[in-house]
Structure formats: structure tokens, C-alpha cells
Amino acid sequence: AQRVTQPEKLLSVFKGAPVELKCNYSYSGSPELFWYVQYSRQRLQLLLRHISRESIKGFTADLNKGETSFHLKKPFAQEEDSAMYYCALKVANSSASKIIFGSGTRLSIRP
Amino acid sequence: DADVTQTPRNRITKTGKRIMLECSQTKGHDRMYWYRQDPGLGLRLIYYSFDVKDINKGEISDGYSVSRQAQAKFSLSLESAIPNQTALYFCATSEKGWTTPLSYNEQFFGPGTRLTVL
Numbered sequence: 001a002q003r004v005t006q007p008e009k010l011l012s013v014f015k016g017a018p019v020e021l022k023c024n025y026s027y028s029g030s031p032e033l034f035w036y037v038q039y040s041r042q043r044l045q046l047l048l049r050h051i052s053r054e055s056i057k058g059f060t061a062d063l064n065k066g067e068t069s070f071h072l073k074k075p076f077a078q079e080e081d082s083a084m085y086y087c088a089l090k091v092a093n094s095s096a097s098k099i100i101f102g103s104g105t106r107l108s109i110r111p
Numbered sequence: 112d113a114d115v116t117q118t119p120r121n122r123i124t125k126t127g128k129r130i131m132l133e134c135s136q137t138k139g140h141d142r143m144y145w146y147r148q149d150p151g152l153g154l155r156l157i158y159y160s161f162d163v164k165d166i167n168k169g170e171i172s173d174g175y176s177v178s179r180q181a182q183a184k185f186s187l188s189l190e191s192a193i194p195n196q197t198a199l200y201f202c203a204t205s206e207k208g209w210t211t212p213l214s215y216n217e218q219f220f221g222p223g224t225r226l227t228v229l
Contacts, residue, residue, distance in 0.1 A: 009151065044154075044201065044220040086153060098169070099218070101146075103153035 002027050004089045004102035012108040013077050021072040021105050023061075023087030032090040033070040034099070035061055039083045047072075047085070057081070082109045113138040115221040117202050123227045130189040132224050134202030141207040143185040144218065145169075145177060147198040154201065160185055161207070192228040200224045 003026040013019055025031055035047040048056045050063040050070060061072045070087060087102040115136045124130055134143065145157040146169075156169030158177040166179055174196060178186045189196055202221040 006153075043222055044203075046217045098144075098156060098159060100156075100170075101154035103151055 002089065002091045002100055004087050004100050006085075006087055006102035006105050008105045009103070010106045010108065012110060014110050015079055016076050019072075019074045019077045019081065019107065019109075021085050021087075021107060023070045023072065023102060025068050025070065025087075025089045027068075027089055027091060029092065031063065031065070031068075031070075033061070033063055034088040034090070035059070035070075035072050036086040036088055036101070037083050038086070039080075044086070077107075077109045079109045079111060082107055115202060115204055115219055117200075117221040117224050119224060120222065121225045123229065124192055125229050126193055128192050128228075130192050130226065132187045132189075132200055132202075132226070134185045134187070134221055136183050136202075136204045136219075136221075138204055138219060139182075140204035140219070141182065142205045142216075143179065144203040144205075145175075145185065145187045146201045146203065147171070147196075148201060148223070149198050157187065157200075189226075189228075192226075194228045197226060197228045200226055 005024045007022055034049045036044050037047040038044045059074045061070050063070050084104050084106050086104045088099045090097055090099050118133045141162050144159040146154045148154050155171050157175050158169055160166045160179045163179050176188045201223050203218040205218045206216040
């Protein structure tokens with residue numbers, strides 16, 4: 001079954017502390033994973049994708065196929081990181097692709 | 112700026128009523144999607160359309176129908192609304208993959224429509 005699991009509904013950390021938002025996936029094909037973010041009163045938007053191997057706003061995420069995980073990490077949290085974060089998995093067949101979203105984790109950064 | 116817009120932004124209706132949610136985009140994207148967002152369940156795909164003549168069911172299409180009137184417009188209808196369809200509904204668009212049909216391009220989301228069915 002194709003599935004994205006984000007086990008934490010809410011994660012609260014202090015400013016300056018490290019952050020790790022967990023994401024696990026289930027997919028028989030070659031996975032492509034993404035993180036989307038929704039800041040307060042803003043639209044859902046793409047944060048990063050694993051194939052780009054990029055760091056956006058200090059966040060990184062490494063695809064671990066052995067553990068089927070794609071955790072989002074940041075070494076020092078900032079207050080503006082408070083948002084809803086969604087992990088997403090691309091699933092594809094021979095003609096088309098779509099993405100499946102996890103249930104989301106609300107990150108709250110305390111001053 | 113090219114944008115994705117949704118109307119209405121908020122709607123309260125009664126059980127059994129027919130409701131249409133509209134999505135328009137000026138991004139020139141071929142692909143359009145409808146999702147619903149529920150607390151604890153995240154975003155779930157209702158329907159998606161890869162072009163005007165191509166419409167596909169998502170994971171939770173029961174109780175919904177869609178119409179792709181033009182490249183820029185994709186409407187979601189609830190023929191007979193029920194309370195468990197109370198949710199936040201998002202429209203999204205993306206470009207067609209130009210390298211292969213399976214290419215994934217970033218999805219751009221509308222602001223959402225909050226629907227309450229009493």
C-alpha cells in the first residue's frame with residue numbers, strides 16, 4: 001500500500017533547539033519525496049524535494065531507503081519556522097503520477 | 112502575478128443542498144487538483160485533471176463530482192452535501208511534465224474554501 005506517515009501531530013521546541021519532523025513512507029516503487037509547508041494565513045507551498053538535495057531556510061531532509069524515512073531537520077529552530085508541515089510521496093504508474101500527503105505535523109517554536 | 116483563486120472562501124450550507132466550489136488559475140498550468148483537508152488526516156486527493164479532456168478520481172471521490180470547463184477552470188460539486196463533507200477544500204495546479212509523462216512538478220495551491228455542512 002502507498003502511504004505516508006507523520007507520527008507527530010504537534011511538535012513544540014524552544015527557539016535555538018534542533019528540530020526533526022518525522023516522515024515514513026510505504027511504496028513499492030522508487031520513491032520521490034517532498035516537504036510542503038503552510039505558514040499561518042499563507043498557502044501550502046513546496047519547501048523542498050529530496051532529488052534536489054537542497055537546504056531551504058536551513059531545513060534539510062535525507063531520504064533513507066533502508067528505514068523508508070524522509071525526516072525534516074533543522075539544527076537551530078527559529079520562531080518563523082512555526083507552521084504546518086506535510087510530507088508527500090510521488091506515486092506513479094506507466095502514464096501518470098500524483099502525490100500522496102501525510103497527515104501533517106504542526107511545528108510550534110517557543111521563544 | 113499568476114495565481115490560483117478559489118470561490119467562495121467560506122460557505123455554510125445545509126444537508127442535502129447542492130454546492131459548487133470553483134477554482135481558477137492564471138498560471139497556464141495543464142494539471143489541476145482538488146483536495147480536502149481534515150484535522151489529523153492531512154490532505155486527501157478528491158479528483159485531478161491532467162488536461163481539459165482528462166479527469167481522474169482520487170482517493171476519496173465518492174459524493175463529489177468535477178467539471179473542467181477550460182484549462183483555467185476546475186469546479187468541484189457536492190450533489191447532496193452531508194455533514195461529514197465539512198472540511199477545508201484546496202485547489203492546486205501544476206505544469207505538465209515536459210521530460211516524461213511521469214515527471215512531477217511543484218503544485219501551487221489556492222487559498223482554500225472552508226465548507227460547513229449543517
